[in-house]
Amino acid sequence: xxxxxxxxxxxxxxxxxxxxxxxxxxxxxxxxxxxxxxxxxxxxxxxxxxxxxxxxxxxxxxxxxxxxxxxxxxxxxxxxxxxxxxxxxxxxxxxxxxxxxxxxxxxxxxxxxxxxxxxxxxxxxxxxxxxxxxxxxxxxxxxxxxxxxxxxxxxxxxxxxxxxxxxxxxxxxxxxxxxxxxxxxxxxxxxxxxxxxxxxxxxxxxxxxxxxxxxxxxxxxxxxxxxxxxxxxxxxxxxxxx
Numbered sequence: 665x666x667x668x669x670x671x672x673x674x675x676x677x678x679x680x681x682x683x684x685x686x687x688x689x690x691x692x693x694x695x696x697x698x699x700x701x702x703x704x705x706x707x708x709x710x711x712x713x714x715x716x717x718x719x720x721x722x723x724x725x726x727x728x729x730x731x732x733x734x735x736x737x738x739x740x741x742x743x744x745x746x747x748x749x750x751x752x753x754x755x756x757x758x759x760x761x762x763x764x765x766x767x768x769x770x771x772x773x774x775x776x777x778x779x780x781x782x783x784x785x786x787x788x789x790x791x792x793x794x795x796x797x798x799x800x801x802x803x804x805x806x807x808x809x810x811x812x813x814x815x816x817x818x819x820x821x822x823x824x825x826x827x828x829x830x831x832x833x834x835x836x837x838x839x840x841x842x843x844x845x846x847x848x849x850x851x852x853x854x855x856x857x858x859x860x861x862x863x864x865x866x867x868x869x870x871x872x873x874x875x876x877x878x879x880x881x882x883x884x885x886x887x888x889x890x891x892x893x894x895x896x897x898x899x900x901x902x903x904x905x906x
Contacts, residue, residue, distance in 0.1 A: 667748075667792045667838050670875045672712075673894040676842055677877030679711030680704070680890060684881045694804070697846040697887040701798040704844055705745055708796065718749030718756075718786070726759045726788035726835040742829070748792040757785035759835065788835040795830060795839075797822035800846035802886035809885030819845070820860040823895055827869040830897045839897035841871075846887035850878055853891045861895065872896040 684696040699707075705721060713719045724741040747756050799819050803812040812818065823841050830839030847853045857876075864871065878891040 669840065669872075669894050669896055671715075672748075672792070672794075672840065673842075673875045673877050673892055675711050675715045676708055676844075676894070677879065677890075677892040679707050680844060680892060681879050683707055684879075684890070688882050693884070695882055695884045695887075696890070697800055697802070697881065697885065698804045698809070699798075701796060701844075704796055704798060708794075708842070709746055712746065712748055713752070716751065717792075718752050718754040720747045720749070720756055721745065723747040723756055724758060724760065725829075725833055726757075727833060744793045745796045746794040748794065749786040750790070755785045756791045757787050759788065789837045791836075792838045792840065793830060793833075793836050794842050795826035796842050796844065797826060798844045798846075800887055801848055801852060802846070804885070811886070816856070816860075819856055820863045823860055823871075824864045824867060824869055827864055827871055827895065827897060831869065836897070841893075841895045841897075843891075843893040843895065845891045845893065846881070847889050847891075848886060850889050850891070853878070853889065857891070857893060870898040872898040 680696060683699075687695055709719045709721055722743045722745070724743050727742070741760070749756055799815065799822050800812055801815050802809055804810075822843055826841040830836055830841070833839070843857075845853055845857065847856070861871070861874065872895075874893055874895045876891050876893045878889065880888060881890050882888075
């Protein structure tokens with residue numbers, strides 16, 4: 665299937681905006697910009713589920729490289745923040761787990777069962793793999809807000825690290841770095857994000873046309889603006905996002 669990047673970004677931005685509004689309604693001391701990156705995962709996962717997708721958090725990357733390493737545990741594998749499938753309950757297929765299951769089932773009565781289980785899932789090429797990153801111009805350190813002295817470098821690294829990770833997986837056709845970004849004004853992010861993405865290009869990290877959604881947030885510490893950027897991995901041989 666072709667995933668609509670614009671729709672995914674709208675869903676994500678809507679979830680962050682709703683969370684911000686809920687915090688405002690309860691007159692919370694801290695706003696949505698104080699949430700840790702990991703705190704955003706369940707918020708986004710619930711929103712994608714409401715949008716009708718199958719949602720799988722912390723799903724292992726579909727690499728086969730680990731099969732060559734002896735005594736590799738499932739917990740040792742790199743995992744993607746959120747993986748989407750076309751519908752609720754549709755499970756992503758895991759090539760590494762399948763290969764191990766086939767090897768264990770060989771010469772037994774269970775080999776056909778393993779094959780049937782594989783056919784029931786969604787191939788990695790058909791899933792949408794999303795890595796979530798959050799960067800703020802003002803950040804909370806041990807609960808205290810202050811200027812982020814590493815803001816510029818973190819912004820570039822946020823996109824670069826996951827573009828590299830997603831782009832290095834040949835079994836991933838639809839990969840997205842979803843940046844949840846906070847700053848004082850829309851002009852700041854409108855200026856800084858393109859520079860960060862150009863730095864990614866300078867590092868040889870290709871990507872498709874980004875999509876973004878923006879909205880204002882209550883000023884509690886200095887951040888008054890939020891933008892959600894979806895940056896798709898660009899693979900020459902892959903069908904691009906719609």
